[in-house]
Amino acid sequence: MNDQQSVQEVPRRQFVALSGVLGAGTLLTGAAVMSGGTAAAANGVDAGPAPDACPTTPPPPGGASPCPPASLQGICGRPTDNDPLWHDVQYCTSGIVPPPPQTKPDCLKMTPNYIVLHGKPETTHNYLLLPTCRVTGIECPFLVTSGPANYWHEAWENARSGGDIPVQYPNIGLGINSQGARRYDQLHIHMAGVRASTQRRLQELESQGRMATSPSQWANPANQAAVTGSAGDRVYRVLRLPNLRDNLFGLLYANVVRPNSLNMADQTLIVVPKMTTTGFAGAFYVLNSDTSIHDGTSTCDYLLVYS
Template sequence: MNDQQNAKEFPRRQFVAVSGAVGAGTLLAGAAAMSGGTAVAASGVGDVTTPDACPTTPPPGGTGPCPPASLQGICGLPTDNDPLWHDVQYCTSGIVPPPPQPKPDCLKMTPNYIVLHGKPETTHNYLLLPSCRVTGIECPYLVTSGPPNYWHEAWETARSGGDVPVQYPNIGLGINSQGARRFNQLHIHMAGVRASTQRRLQELESQGRMATSPSQWGNPANQAAVTGSAGDRVYRILRLPNLRENLFGLLNTNVVRPNSLSMANQTMIVVPKMTATGFAGAFYVLNSDTSIHDGTSTCDYLLVYS
């Protein structure tokens, strides 16, 4: 689903009881302080797999509890009426969406997340959504150690050989800011990126123009322009060897808080590094917002949906 048009919040809807997980008080204290694989080579193999109701190997990160009740004002209420939340409820609990919203195709289901088609519906446009009620990137719970590692799971799902492979020469994973998205259930886009984006990122890497550790991510020296569907936009670029760490937490700790920014305004795009032989064992993590010159708060300029 292309979020590029800025739309106001749609109301949302019900699901999952919140967990009063151990350590919630500590997590809330931190949250309050913040408020003010082998992949991508286009594989002609593999249609989308049938829904998988069995849990896979637990992802790195948390065990998948939902945001605590005290964060529902920011992270969404179980009684909310957002279309994507209706889709999640249908796939997890069989609750039929209200008319005229159609029933979604539940392409993959696990205890922690589901996978759906994006719009337009192509073989390189999918969405990964938490099975818990989480509005989006602004939810403070995402930067704690509690949630599953949704980025890692998106890559494992979308890569060549994954359960719902993105069939495009290069893969991109992305999330929009609160103001740039159309729907208000957290969703990571699993889509294509242009070959020119891949080349540009490898060129910047060879020039040493990107961070190689999270602590360098917010340094203006690691900002660079990348051309997308709306011309050149500037991104903060970090190279990581894997997606084992919580990217939301890394962004908050190393970029947002040191610069007195808001998580709600951030976009993130993950581009696996590819060579002629396939996945090169590294990921480019791009972040931007409108606080930087020629910055953007949407991932839609770099991702290819149709």
Template structure:
């Protein structure tokens, strides 16, 4: 499953009725999600109910969004094809016709790995076992959320459970407007050798942030070529030594909030640095949106599926 979709703006159906300010109020001061505002959505006394006990990323059962987040993060009764696939893999609920039973390549308490489309050895999807619509869900910026990016890397890397069989690997998520399915999913796919070379050149030139606080600076906006004939797109580039941090929180705090942007419009791509000896131990993290000159809200320019 790729996320090819009409790039025209779709109605912000959830944001109109339930603004980001209201979401911040629900977070009741959780770091990285704005300040609480009582004028729109009153904050209930005490902590928000949580259906699962918090756990460190990657260990045990990850918490799922509580009911208060459902206007932005989706409800378990939602009719989305990819969410139906997750429910089949985790609960055995057969998808409604004309949908077919998916191949559940890996099923854990926290996530499911599925084939992408077209079905190749370098096109997979990692999707939460929780109901989470996508990048616009403010629950993703809270503490205790499962580290889906690191999960995807541990599966996609050489020796992983569902390895991406391609010389260079990319992990990406599309914006709300660019995606096809409304269940959060990370694409685990290939990346062109030219993209890997370009990123290493930019690193040598000092053209990417080395601290998240620098990520949104104009000096770290770089042009990277997509498929032949597609031209360059502009990305904000960051280098990280690990995927141990919550990338959604880093993006929200260091790019989206300072620039007054919309989280729903962002795309995010991770490209592990590779050398002749293999994985070099660092990651290139790219973000873009259409507020940038030649920016994009889809990861599909850089990832190779077919």
């Protein structure tokens, strides 16, 4: 489903203050941010190679405590919250029927850490991965710690060719919206398509050396570039990773948000696997943006293709 603006942003100082209740040792900063999974699939609408089955690595270990502590319920959500996607999670995990007029969802996959549902509109390239924990969204400080499961890795493993819920599209993209750009308040990673032109643009930027190749370079303005989507050109911070074994939320917070005094709640993240004519090329383009960038955006919907 396309997310749309509905909620107010969370001040950065509140994010930092609430992060502190987890203990300084649990916050992922610098090298401590490195841990974790693979991630996102790749590309397009106008054309593009059909992705081959690609080699995978064993999933990275999940966190020792995969759900936010009760002390963070004020910002990460309470189990009693009335949110449609959270009702869907409760139905799939506990059989609790959603209140009318909401209908029962199709629980496409259920695991201890996440479930997969159809997005709206229902197509073969529009799915959602949601934590089984109560997590409102990207603003939850728990996401940047070593606790949560690697949801990006799991989304890629499901969406890729040969995955349990493969995205049937020439190119695949994974994305999450900012707090202000989403419609529902249960964390959900979109598993959808992206245009072949997006894939080509990212490979062009890579060949020109116009993207970060390490997280520490991600916030450098030299690694910002315009990418054309459904609403014209928008500017993104572009990072190339060899895998998704790191916690992307933690990488974003430690290397972009905190050093530049930004709001985590304002950020969008998009992952596009690199593809060639022979299939997955073993690397991922990770795009981040927010409205602090000139011509930036806080939504992933401009690049993902749902219908």
